[in-house]
Amino acid sequence: MIRIERRLEQPRRLVVVVPVVSIVVAFLIATIVLLATSHPPLHTFRRLFDAAFLANGALTETVVSATPLAFTGLAAAVAFRMNLFNIGGEGQLYAGAITGAAMGLLLAGAPSPVVIGLMMVAGAAGGALLAAIPGVLRAFFSTNEIITSLMLNYVLALVIDYLIFDSHSYLRETKGFEASVFPQGKKLPPEATWSSWTIHGLALPLGFLVAIGLAAAVWGLYARTRFGFEVQVIGDSVRAGRYAGMRTRRKILAVMCLSGAIAGLGGASQDGDFRHQLDPRGLTQANYGYTGIVVAALARYNPFAVVLVAFMLGGLQNAGYTLQGADFPAGLVGVLQGLILFSVLGGELLIRYRIRFDRRPAKAEAAAPEPAS
């Protein structure tokens, strides 16, 4: 007979073993999907890993894909830890990209560190402002933040399209032949290019390093400060927090804004590190915000694990772009991400519960003498 019972304590090794096994299971299921649709699984996976990590320059490209995922993953982790489901990382990243690019253009001619610093501030402010909308609605009107933050993603995608394709906004390039054929964002001045460092051929952009620093800061905030403690209490039970005299509404709003600010910083990093203009098509097709949620869930909301998982999923995403074409199955990256997430979610059961296979009939167990305690 099989019984599922709650574990009294969670063995530490399971916290590592279960996710690893879950990922293996996900790849096994993906193998079945590939076989069922007559794609060669081993060949497909090898190409995936080659393009993600092994090929010449692949690691650098993987870091490029991992940087925004680290930001959106941290943004989701910060909020989800409080049971605050901010699904709006996508829109908050666009908002940060808009304000970051505007700041970069405004400050043309200023010293580079000032421009870069203020772009970061502007990006974070843009994301935080957008996240404040579902934050205020949740804190003061008890409106479901999942739906409101998600709806704003669609709105911001339209705003960014409007700024570049349908208006003569400050951010749009209006001069030059290319711009008259296809609308595009104004090129940022050279001062607004974020620095990057190359170690053994691996280019590390400033944004990636900022994300690592942020991960440490978020860890410190949640593990070592009163604010972090209160946030976790409120996350577990709003009522308990309120009885203990915590300002629950302010905390909800603060965490939502923090989450938005991190996503917005990721948007500014898109402008400064990689795209050097406001790039609506590139941003809206990348799905950084939604993938960030996968990253956060896989990392079990641990900030350091977020950076690691972002690197792994960044590899997948990068491989997805590189291999786009007739002979590589489209949509496979999303399928893989979903499968990994399903397996890890299912695997959590094994961390929280244990499964017992009892050979003895239940009667014998009941008759066994109770040990003196």
Place this chain on the structure above:
Amino acid sequence: MNNSLLVVVLAQGVVYGTPLLYAALGELLAERSGVLNLGVEGMMLVGAVMGFWAVQRFHVSSPLALIGALAVAALAGATMAAIHAFLVITLRANQIVSGLALTIFAGVAGLSSYLGNDLNLAKSPARHQFQAIFPKSLQDVGVVGPILFGQSALVYASWACVVLVALYLTRTRAGLNVRAVGESPAAADAMGINVARYRYAHTLLGGAFAGIGGATFSLSITPQWLAGLTQGAGWIAIALVIFAFWRPTLCLVGAYFFGAFTYLPFALQKYHWAPPPELSQSLPYVMTVVALVLVSSRAARLRFGAPAALGLPYVREEN
């Protein structure tokens, strides 16, 4: 008169509201049993792609092909829902994360695109599609003609579904049991109701409805396969359930309201009044937020709140 802006928008509001209505009815059934499924968008897309595949491959007469396609779409949606059901009911996973995972797995960058690509469905029009079923003379009746008689069988079937779901939940033994399971699974369990079985059944049924909702796009509105053709309709359907206060008849009203806002941008283009298209396109999303705020006041929630056990796993002897 039948070409006036109001009549056109209302008639098209019904057309564009229909996929929302199917998906919302499905989500309502799942939520009434206590299972929150945020994977509606993904289930709709898989339903859309499989329904479209069926209509291209079934070489039978038009009505048969369309009915077969709907069955395939419903089956596809239910299959997707089964993943969520297994994770959250049997394995007790977090319903919110699992639902999001389903949308990522099945959604625009996932299985629906994989299937659409693999089955070679893009860039070909549907071989059969749902068309208006009443004679032209009825459709030309002033005002009510286009709105009530100019619709396809899918619209009339959705009205039947609303009535059936409403009667089911309020007038049948099984329907009352569903509500008991959603409000207080422990009490339902004590009454001898199999909580897990009810939750599985209604989550799968919800998936089937979402699949049909997706097929409404690929077989009637669009009518072809495009990656991500639902454009967030699944999410609007989830919001719809909330501000319909988990009542099927209010879903109908809400769905047409949002359908009308979805169509409005196209209508305004035709009337040579051109605000930036993005402004009118953002209306359904902004209206969703506004409507959600309006219904989340404390008084409204106490009177017509969510099922009390929504989103919570049920483990006997633990809660």
